[in-house]
Amino acid sequence: MKIDITGLSVEYIMRRSGDKLIALKEVGFSIATGKFVCVIGPSGCGKSTLLKVLAGLQSPSAGEVLLDAAPVQGPGKNRAMVFQSAALLPWRTVLRNVTYGLELQGVSIQEAEKIAGDFIDMAGLSGFEESYPREISGGMQQRVNLARALVTRPDLLLMDEPFSNLDPQLRNVMQLEVERIWEQTRQTTLFVTHLINEAIFLADEIIVLTARPGRIKEIVPINFPRPRKLGIKKTPEFHVLEDRLSELMDQEFHEVVYQQSQDDRP
Ligand SMILES: Nc1ncnc2c1ncn2[C@@H]1O[C@H](COP(=O)(O)OP(=O)(O)OP(=O)(O)O)[C@@H](O)[C@H]1O
Numbered sequence: 001m002k003i004d005i006t007g008l009s010v011e012y013i014m015r016r017s018g019d020k021l022i023a024l025k026e027v028g029f030s031i032a033t034g035k036f037v038c039v040i041g042p043s044g045c046g047k048s049t050l051l052k053v054l055a056g057l058q059s060p061s062a063g064e065v066l067l068d069a070a071p072v073q074g075p076g077k078n079r080a081m082v083f084q085s086a087a088l089l090p091w092r093t094v095l096r097n098v099t100y101g102l103e104l105q106g107v108s109i110q111e112a113e114k115i116a117g118d119f120i121d122m123a124g125l126s127g128f129e130e131s132y133p134r135e136i137s138g139g140m141q142q143r144v145n146l147a148r149a150l151v152t153r154p155d156l157l158l159m160d161e162p163f164s165n166l167d168p169q170l171r172n173v174m175q176l177e178v179e180r181i182w183e184q185t186r187q188t189t190l191f192v193t194h195l196i197n198e199a200i201f202l203a204d205e206i207i208v209l210t211a212r213p214g215r216i217k218e219i220v221p222i223n224f225p226r227p228r229k230l231g232i233k234k235t236p237e238f239h240v241l242e243d244r245l246s247e248l249m250d251q252e253f254h255e256v257v258y259q260q261s262q263d264d265r266p
């Protein structure tokens, strides 16, 4: 699925004061079909907002968002989102959480369970099929959440910090898995992370957003060959990219600190 965004702005109204908060301001970029794009930027710069707009869950205040040349009009079956905080259905087991999207698409239970089983194995959740969300850890819930999005094989996969609750070892494993699955499916993917090395490892391109209001600061192409091995994280080329992106993020972090000091003024 091809994405074309021009002049996208999103404003929220603050509940208490009624003030306007500009989350995204005049954001524009295009993503070719089948690309893996990571989004990084300081907390509160509008990363989740950007994904919600693409998912059809948040309407733009201005601008145009086209998916395969058609404007986004609400959510659609061809898109799946992994939310920042795992939102599992508490009354369904792990297995039935993963089959849910397939059931909605009219896939038979038998078939859905078969497909879901593969993704449950992939996410390292074998043996927990019949557990309920409250009976598994936060990191496991996150992996169920991931399996649930992947299982429907969407044309556009939106992932909002999907590995934030995982320990570093498991995070590495999941990065490899996501890259491996993407190699097979080549679904257009937008992946938000605050870890620079995760973004470099996964992405064809990294979109760096500025501090709020989020604008495009820079789009950095990443050209490591695929399939990628964890070893690339130790190469000089990788370190050069890490330094460059850290520098960009530092500039924006200073901006956040400055904004806060302004807000604190009497
Ligand atoms: N529903 C809402 N109503 C009002 N303000 C909102 C709403 N959702 C987000 N915001 C504000 O919009 C800004 C951008 O929020 P968003 O969640 O997109 O940021 P983010 O980049 O994902 O941050 P983080 O890295 O912390 O997840 C923030 O200042 C946030 O407070």
Ligand SMILES: [Mg+2]
Pocket (backbone or CB within 6 Å): 047, 048, 049, 084, 160
């Ligand atoms: Mg967010």
